[in-house]
Amino acid sequence: MSWFPGRRRDMGLSRLGKELLPERRGRRINKHRLSHLVLLILVIFVFCLGASGLNLILHGKIERKNSSTQAARGLRMESDVGSPRKSKHRRKYFPCEVGLLDSVDNLVEPTTFVEFAKFSLQYVDREDNSSLIPRFAGHQTLDERELSFNARNQTLHCGFVKGPVGSFSTGFDLEEKDKNFMNQCKIAVSSCIFGSSDFLRRPTSKQISAYSKSNVCFVMFVDQATLYTLASEGNVPDENGNIGLWRIVVVKSLPYEDMRRTGKVPKFLAHRLFPSSRYSIWLDSKMRLNTDPMLIIENFLWRTRSEYAISNHYVRHCVWEEVLQNKRLNKYNHRAIDEQLMFYQSDGLVKFNATDPNTPLPSYVPEGSFIVRAHTPMSNLFSCLWFNEVDRFTSRDQLSFAYTYLKLKRQNPERLFRLNMFKDCERRALLKLFHHRESPSPPNAI
Numbered sequence: 001m002s003w004f005p006g007r008r009r010d011m012g013l014s015r016l017g018k019e020l021l022p023e024r025r026g027r028r029i030n031k032h033r034l035s036h037l038v039l040l041i042l043v044i045f046v047f048c049l050g051a052s053g054l055n056l057i058l059h060g061k062i063e064r065k066n067s068s069t070q071a072a073r074g075l076r077m078e079s080d081v082g083s084p085r086k087s088k089h090r091r092k093y094f095p096c097e098v099g100l101l102d103s104v105d106n107l108v109e110p111t112t113f114v115e116f117a118k119f120s121l122q123y124v125d126r127e128d129n130s131s132l133i134p135r136f137a138g139h140q141t142l143d144e145r146e147l148s149f150n151a152r153n154q155t156l157h158c159g160f161v162k163g164p165v166g167s168f169s170t171g172f173d174l175e176e177k178d179k180n181f182m183n184q185c186k187i188a189v190s191s192c193i194f195g196s197s198d199f200l201r202r203p204t205s206k207q208i209s210a211y212s213k214s215n216v217c218f219v220m221f222v223d224q225a226t227l228y229t230l231a232s233e234g235n236v237p238d239e240n241g242n243i244g245l246w247r248i249v250v251v252k253s254l255p256y257e258d259m260r261r262t263g264k265v266p267k268f269l270a271h272r273l274f275p276s277s278r279y280s281i282w283l284d285s286k287m288r289l290n291t292d293p294m295l296i297i298e299n300f301l302w303r304t305r306s307e308y309a310i311s312n313h314y315v316r317h318c319v320w321e322e323v324l325q326n327k328r329l330n331k332y333n334h335r336a337i338d339e340q341l342m343f344y345q346s347d348g349l350v351k352f353n354a355t356d357p358n359t360p361l362p363s364y365v366p367e368g369s370f371i372v373r374a375h376t377p378m379s380n381l382f383s384c385l386w387f388n389e390v391d392r393f394t395s396r397d398q399l400s401f402a403y404t405y406l407k408l409k410r411q412n413p414e415r416l417f418r419l420n421m422f423k424d425c426e427r428r429a430l431l432k433l434f435h436h437r438e439s440p441s442p443p444n445a446i
């Protein structure tokens, strides 16, 4: 099936790859210089951290000008804006080179996509047990959880679970017209703002191709309160429900009291929200999309023959470090974090070993604010499994990522999950980072 009717030329990806080579060679020097710089900065940073134990809210404001292929050249650093307390110990993290194509013309979806593991997933739609209180994620037992990690035809919990007929909604209710719109999306870029936690940042229109503007759905999920806040700031959706490129989709009856947890629904479950889509990109509301989504899909999925792409964390690689950091910043109830880690440890999670040449991932801690997905069975399964972990344990998804990945891999030695864990600096090249509007302290923090 051709993705770009009328655009397919007799040109495979290998040729696309060759065409890119000469240009890449020239950039290598830059890249090396940049990586030395980043290394130096890291060393200084670790030093400072050791000395002061200071906090780590690190997202420097980084602006990348110029076209998408000139990330390294257009690099410009700015100091933190909107943050009155300025710490000398804040580190800046730089974007780095991403070898994006120059345009979406002539993009060809690789036909080898069919090599991905084939099986069929169905999702628990309703739980009829009237002695259970209906809840969005349902009531998956530990036995069901164990079986759900097997990559084979199965019906598993993956959010959107209804209670017995006649019971109240379990949440994440959408209007019919929005559902109809989302049902026809083939490629989706989505984000969310719940609880007025952020400003609305529109994708940089001039970086988005005409092709993507008419073929990609850009959906921003908000709750009613956020809609009012945005309106009070002059951001009112037009008659089609759009603000700029974003289609604003209002979510009624949020499934969780914790807005951050509610945010995991669109973050992980794009394949459920956009059931006919074949690709999706998630970005956190703290970022502005500065790059054409088709170029992102080509670079992070097609070129590497991957079905799921996520960046590693800019500094932490071990789940144990992430646990310490979460506790230090009081991100979540400490006991719940410990219980989760103990559970994972008893089921085989070990510390990240950077010197092990067979390390299955470049890092065990992701920076999950940007995810690129092909909606293949394995990728969808991973998304459901990760969501279920976030529902069962803490909503700190960096804690469950590696465990979920490693368990999926372990239980399916014959079925590959093609995950592309790319560098955080690449993520920074595609997006413009901001600070969140505020950081409300999470419930249950002790």
Ligand SMILES: *[C@@H]1O[C@H](CO)[C@@H](O)[C@H](O)[C@H]1NC(C)=O
Residues within 6 Å of the ligand: 129, 130, 131, 132
């Ligand atoms: C309904 O849920 C209750 C409480 O978990 C359980 O004890 C019971 O076995 C369930 N009934 C059915 C039919 O699954």
Ligand SMILES: *[C@@H]1O[C@H](CO)[C@@H](O)[C@H](O)[C@H]1NC(C)=O
Residues within 6 Å of the ligand: 119, 120, 153
């Ligand atoms: C899995 O499901 C697919 C599609 O529904 C079907 O064609 C296939 O035979 C099933 N495989 C097994 C092992 O049941």
Ligand SMILES: *[C@@H]1O[C@H](CO)[C@@H](O)[C@H](O)[C@H]1NC(C)=O
Residues within 6 Å of the ligand: 353, 354, 355, 356, 357
């Ligand atoms: C890490 O991996 C290296 C190479 O395989 C091995 O020699 C070393 O013992 C490992 N370290 C730990 C703590 O497991």
